[in-house]
Amino acid sequence: MRVNWNYIKLSFLAIAIVGLYGFADFRSKNKKVVDVSIKFLGDNNLYLTETSVNKLLIQNYGTVKNRTKEELVLNTIEEVVLSNDMVKNAQVYLTVNGELITKIVQRKPIGRVEGVSKFYLDDLGERMPLSKNHSARVPIITGKITGKSLEDAYTILNYINEDDFLRKNVIGIHIEEEGKYQLKFRLENFVVNLGGVDNLNEKFKNFMAFYAKAVKDNSLEDYAVVSLEFDNQVVCTKI
Incomplete structure (x- = not known):
């Protein structure tokens, strides 16, 4: 019986790609937050401070620094920030470098x-x-x-x-x-x-x-x- 080496090569390639994807996904999920950055957008940034936002997060979500990506629920963190009466809008995301960024628009x-x-x-x-x-x-x-x-x-x-x-x-x-x-x-x-x-x-x-x-x-x-x-x-x- 003649062996079709092309099929075998494709199978190994597919297995390698799946393995690499799984490894990358595992590393991504287990990558820890190395820094937390809070940015106030616009020119109406007088009623809420970075310290008060950090305190709000710790009280309602816990410390986010050094936690893995898999442990974080970004939508929940956004909801915590939006619960402050001085916040009009908020966006929370994690960069590839492990920096958790929170962008906030304050009410006017x-x-x-x-x-x-x-x-x-x-x-x-x-x-x-x-x-x-x-x-x-x-x-x-x-x-x-x-x-x-x-x-x-x-x-x-x-x-x-x-x-x-x-x-x-x-x-x-x-x-x-x-x-x-x-x-x-x-x-x-x-x-x-x-x-x-x-x-x-x-x-x-x-x-x-x-x-x-x-x-x-x-x-x-x-x-x-x-x-x-x-x-x-x-x-x-x-x-």
């Missing part, structure tokens, strides 16, 4: 509620706890805090943050009641009665026209209240 506060409960309102309109590490310089929200009034405050803050002048100068939103909102400016003594959140573009367009004229006339200090509540007009109350 756009307003601070000062009431019976104190908390931030973030850029998604969700409640965000205050941080022990940093106090955000954002408009203060006071008055009658309800679910609806916070939704409206979020709408106002989003509009303010889209305008360079308003973002730099509005320091407070006071809620008199649902549908009646008042703005406080950084350098001016008057308050702005905004009314509701309807027609914000028209209201602020009218306000900016008033403000430019009042600056030109040097009359800003003459006013106590500037009202934008009425359609297509600015009504001012002098001191």
Whole structure:
């Protein structure tokens, strides 16, 4: 019987490849974590520290350094990191060199509620706890805090943050009641009665026209209240 050496060679080659793959897989699974790196992405990295993330991992998952890849469950580590109220998004992965990297995007506060409960309102309109590490310089929200009034405050803050002048100068939103909102400016003594959140573009367009004229006339200090509540007009109350 004639021996087909080609089949034999292919069989040995297949066995060798499977063996090498299995050996490589065994080494990969048993490779230990040699370093842990925490990276904060973006420019909003003031409310959470690397130390606090490491502490969170140790308390809820245990030490990850010197553990093998097979022992790690990356999805679980991500869930642990995401459980922190300051974290908006997180990605955890292991490099071929054995470095466990955690990339974190922190939440961004756009307003601070000062009431019976104190908390931030973030850029998604969700409640965000205050941080022990940093106090955000954002408009203060006071008055009658309800679910609806916070939704409206979020709408106002989003509009303010889209305008360079308003973002730099509005320091407070006071809620008199649902549908009646008042703005406080950084350098001016008057308050702005905004009314509701309807027609914000028209209201602020009218306000900016008033403000430019009042600056030109040097009359800003003459006013106590500037009202934008009425359609297509600015009504001012002098001191």
